[in-house]
Amino acid sequence: MALSLILGGDSELWAIVLLSLHVSLMAVVIAAAIGMPLGAALAVGRFPGRRALIVLLNALMGLPPVVVGLMVYLMLSRSGPLGVLELLYTPGAMIIAQVVLVTPIIAALTRQSVETLDAEYSEQLRSLGVSRLASVPTLLWDGRVALLTALLAGFGRAIAEVGAVIMVGGNINHVTRVMTTTIALETSKGNLAMALALGAILIGIAVTVTAAVSLLAARGERTGLRHA
Template identity: 80%
Template sequence: MHDFASSFSMAVSLLLSGDPVLWGIVALSLQVSLSAVAIAALLGMPLGATLAVARFPGRGALVVLLNALMGLPPVVVGLLVYLMLSNAGPLGVLQLLYTPGAMIIAQVVLVLPIIAALTRQVIEDMDSEYADQLRSLGVSRLQSVPTLLWDARFTLTTALLAGFGRAIAEVGAVMIVGGNINHVTRVMTTTIALETSKGNLALALALGAILISIAICVNALLGTVRSTARRAAFA
């Protein structure tokens, strides 16, 4: 009990003192996860919206596959990205393994299906509501994608926040492709795992508190965005 109290006290001290090691880890975590979400959004939102409005053979199978990919095991993603980026892999020439770039790629693979699948659901609902009006204006299904994406911008923010929540809490994939190298690829989740195994509970507790705070903020933002979207819908 005394050890836990001491560790908790040290964790609070780390948080309040602006410890450069602690906040360097937090900064790298945010950099990697925000970059991954941005890339996944640029790819996933148009993909999901196109899949929502397009009609072609095999579309149903693609929707099922996309939904299934939302549950990709992180360690499997880490392994596949590792094989792609290793010296013997097709992208080995880029020398990205054990760098933040490799961690971003792994998180993009994990987050993209989430953003794309949630976007498809939102845009499909909107398309069923506005399809007749858009067709009467001479707007084809594919041409309606930008309009629907813009009109659903508040609702789609929830997809971004969901993707960010998945990315920031990821440990397995980033551990495999990043290597958990101090001052290079060590992020919050991998540091918590390492420091806990070493018995350094102070740093682990401090980072855990920050992760919990981020989770609370994300959920608060989700609630705010949903309220804003509802008000916009009835405006």
């Protein structure tokens, strides 16, 4: 039954898959726009409190999803500061929750990559008269494989999220129902065919992302050896 739902092009199933991909991809794009500049700034910047910010950023990578869901819910609820936007129980609210979860991951991995490259090339760049700030684009480009790995890691985190998105999205049919929340719901209802079909697709996505990360990491190692 599960296989027939996948191969038969079940409209409800694939609508859920497409919504899941849309929400997670949008979240990763926004998180990258925030996290990459932040990570690069922490890598090359030298200012008071930098080490404390790095520790905080690393700690935020382990944010409990339900706590993030609660925070976003309180901000978007009618009595919250952003209640006027009426985003609660919409895909937008789910994107915001995933952005909060994914941004620290992308920022921390970006910082590690850029900091390593800065330590390796700083003398050469300084001898050419390139300031730390001006060297950021060069370092980001040189570390593009590691940055792609960070993006894939963020996407994997986002697509597998259930706690935060169900709190702010409400798991509303045809509106905010994504793969993870549907699996939980259909399992509780005893509709195992739909749950297994979505589970298989989610596992397929997870395996694909993991394989891509591994390939990119291996490519980065080979590139590093050639430059050594």
